Amino acid sequence: MSDSSSPFVHALLVCRRVETQASGEISLHNVLEVLPVDSVPGDVGPIAIVAFVRNLPPGQATGAFLLRPEGNEAMQARMPLEVNVPEGFGGRQIALQVELPSLPVGSGGWFEFGFEWDGELLAINRFAVGARSAGE
16 A cells, blocks of 8 residues: 555454453464365354454444455455444554354355455455365
8 A cells, every 4th residue: 555554454364263362462273274174065164354454543443354255256245343443553453353153165165355444455365165085
């Protein structure tokens, strides 16, 4: 982005679990690129999607996590967020997340997930879903 005060995403990750400590420390468990299932269709949950974002303006705003099969823009899940950024945190990095206890998928392959802030797509990443082989 050309404006250094504009919101931007340092990392957009899929993991199995996120733990947040009272001190503000965040632990990500099992950051994944490939989500295995016993067979497809199947369920790849539980997962958490986490965006590490900097320069969010203080106050109330909306964001969203987006999820879709790669290349299929017509089929998309949207998980909205309402965020209240405290004064003094605008320039700091903030971790925003959504936890999905269950995520059924109809087929294997690549899936895209993104992070949107006030209607602007700031980051996109992807993960693969694949069936485990009989020997695993």
